[in-house]
Amino acid sequence: MRSNLGCLRYLIILFTVPAALAQVPDGFELLQITSDAHYDSTARLNECGQLVFAKRIGHSWADTEVILYDNGVLSRITVNDDRDVLPDINNNGVMTWCRGIEGAGATQIIVYEDGVETLVAENPVAATGPTINNQEHLGWTEWWGTGCEDSDADIALRRNHRVRMVSDGTNTNQAAALNNVGMCTWTDYDFCPEPWESRVWYYDNGVARVISQDWMHQPQVPTINDSGTIVWMATDISEGELWIWRDGVTERLTDWGSNPRINNRGDIVMRRSYEGLRGPHVWLYRDGEFLQITDGPNKHWVPDINDHGEIVLRMDYTAQSTDILFMRRIRTGEFDFDGDFDLVDHREWTACLDGPDFLARHRVDPTDTLCDCRFLDLDHDNDVDLKDFSGFQNTFSKP
Numbered sequence: 001m002r003s004n005l006g007c008l009r010y011l012i013i014l015f016t017v018p019a020a021l022a023q024v025p026d027g028f029e030l031l032q033i034t035s036d037a038h039y040d041s042t043a044r045l046n047e048c049g050q051l052v053f054a055k056r057i058g059h060s061w062a063d064t065e066v067i068l069y070d071n072g073v074l075s076r077i078t079v080n081d082d083r084d085v086l087p088d089i090n091n092n093g094v095m096t097w098c099r100g101i102e103g104a105g106a107t108q109i110i111v112y113e114d115g116v117e118t119l120v121a122e123n124p125v126a127a128t129g130p131t132i133n134n135q136e137h138l139g140w141t142e143w144w145g146t147g148c149e150d151s152d153a154d155i156a157l158r159r160n161h162r163v164r165m166v167s168d169g170t171n172t173n174q175a176a177a178l179n180n181v182g183m184c185t186w187t188d189y190d191f192c193p194e195p196w197e198s199r200v201w202y203y204d205n206g207v208a209r210v211i212s213q214d215w216m217h218q219p220q221v222p223t224i225n226d227s228g229t230i231v232w233m234a235t236d237i238s239e240g241e242l243w244i245w246r247d248g249v250t251e252r253l254t255d256w257g258s259n260p261r262i263n264n265r266g267d268i269v270m271r272r273s274y275e276g277l278r279g280p281h282v283w284l285y286r287d288g289e290f291l292q293i294t295d296g297p298n299k300h301w302v303p304d305i306n307d308h309g310e311i312v313l314r315m316d317y318t319a320q321s322t323d324i325l326f327m328r329r330i331r332t333g334e335f336d337f338d339g340d341f342d343l344v345d346h347r348e349w350t351a352c353l354d355g356p357d358f359l360a361r362h363r364v365d366p367t368d369t370l371c372d373c374r375f376l377d378l379d380h381d382n383d384v385d386l387k388d389f390s391g392f393q394n395t396f397s398k399p
């Protein structure tokens, strides 16, 4: 099925978010990219600055659709009467999400590439939480309807069109995270004891093992980068703490943080909760510092981060009404953001201006994106043309 993005895409007005206490790093700006009463789900982003999330457009889960944001343009990817939720996107613009038929619970794992949907897995009980890496490996959770409170579930890993279960067939295995070199991590929840217990697993090269410690309290929701560094949260009495696992050594990163995501620079985004009505808010660990990214009375949480240091997060007004925020690079005419205008920047200007591809671009699906050339689209109109270049020259030629 090829969806008709041309008819459905729409330009949005961007609001810069006022930030009294917030510490947005130099060179970045925080924008609100949706602004409506609809429920917007947790979003994911890739290195091209493309964000994906699900939006509940009507009153039922069947009205939930997958939305793509790319360089100022929102596009609706699905148009159907099914529940389409929990999307992810890799750097090639290949997407995955899970689908529940006519609003029922999710039982299908979908991959979307070049405008075509492919059903890659189906489980009559449930199939949830898909994620995709840049090699088009997929990880997700399959549910069996057995075990304690019918909660048995395993992690499925799909590589080169072959699916295998990498968890050991006991307990509730969820929240798979993949890196781009074949490693996987997830949470193994045991809901039988009171209180419930959990462990963090690591899978590499055919071998799975537990990497959290027995004395940790409810270790869960791990994130992994391409060097195999894993960060997860544990809970103590009231607040989360973050543990970082590198080369087999575990250290506590902070005693105040939950739901981490790590990039290949080692930057970590998390949420931090507060007593009383305030928050939670999104914080960034970057170059040894903890920075508070958001502020204000609404909930800001479930962030994701890419290697450019850009962050996406969800802001909740109520449990039913949420919007998406994006902390992106401020465009200066520099391509590599290393603080100078040198041959690298000039070369990329030439490459991004070169050829009809970027000059007369009509995006038709997520695989067709400006990607890194977006940083040279200084006037944010979805091309890199002479108008952008003259703006850059004016800036560059100033003393």
Ligand SMILES: [Ca+2]
Residues within 6 Å of the ligand: 062, 063, 064, 065, 078, 079, 080, 081, 082, 083, 084
């Ligand atoms: Ca739908």
Ligand SMILES: [Ca+2]
Residues within 6 Å of the ligand: 034, 035, 036, 037, 038, 039, 040, 321, 322, 323, 324
């Ligand atoms: Ca909304």
Ligand SMILES: [Ca+2]
Residues within 6 Å of the ligand: 334, 335, 336, 337, 338, 339, 340, 341, 342, 344, 345
């Ligand atoms: Ca530079």
Ligand SMILES: [Ca+2]
Residues within 6 Å of the ligand: 376, 377, 378, 379, 380, 381, 382, 383, 384, 385, 388
């Ligand atoms: Ca432009």
